Amino acid sequence: MSERLRLWLERAERGYHLRDAATGEPVRWEDPRIRVIAAAGVTFRPESLEDPSFDPGRRLELIAEPTNEHDPNAIGIWNAARALQVGYVPAAIAPELAGDEQAVSLRRVDGGLRVLLAPADAWIGLPR
Numbered sequence: 001m002s003e004r005l006r007l008w009l010e011r012a013e014r015g016y017h018l019r020d021a022a023t024g025e026p027v028r029w030e031d032p033r034i035r036v037i038a039a040a041g042v043t044f045r046p047e048s049l050e051d052p053s054f055d056p057g058r059r060l061e062l063i064a065e066p067t068n069e070h071d072p073n074a075i076g077i078w079n080a081a082r083a084l085q086v087g088y089v090p091a092a093i094a095p096e097l098a099g100d101e102q103a104v105s106l107r108r109v110d111g112g113l114r115v116l117l118a119p120a121d122a123w124i125g126l127p128r
Contacts, residue, residue: 003022004122005118005119005121005122006122006123007019007021007116007122008020009126014108014109015056015108015114016107018106018116034116034122036115036116037089037090037093037114038090038113039077039088039114040089041087042111042113043111044087045085045086045087046111049108053080053083054086054105054108054113056107057126058079058080059103060104060115061077061078061080061082062076062077062089062101063076063078063082064076073091075088076089077089098119101119101120102124103116103117104126
């Protein structure tokens with residue numbers, strides 16, 4: 001049985017880096033236990049991207065859209081209040097997700113948003 005993933009969000013110049021709370025070691029975005037994605041479709045919702053509810057360190061909601069006419073595997077990325085959608089999980093990644101992942105905004109990058117997707121049982125130490 002593998003140990004529960006525990007991550008700290010560590011402040012960086014433009015957002016957050018990840019650190020393993022158990023070992024103190026940095027966690028690279030390529031780590032197989034997590035996914036860090038570029039939210040797709042943000043150019044269609046520039047006003048949402050600038051909303052403080054998508055600031056780095058904020059929890060986000062992943063909402064499946066099985067009735068989406070363009071992609072039945074579509075997963076929207078919404079703020080925690082489910083009031084604003086910023087974009088989607090990339091189409092190539094969405095079908096691979098379990099459907100219960102946690103999502104946290106990590107940083108804004110050149111008109112886009114990087115989002116941490118972590119297992120449902122992961123502990124994520126959010127900044128205070």
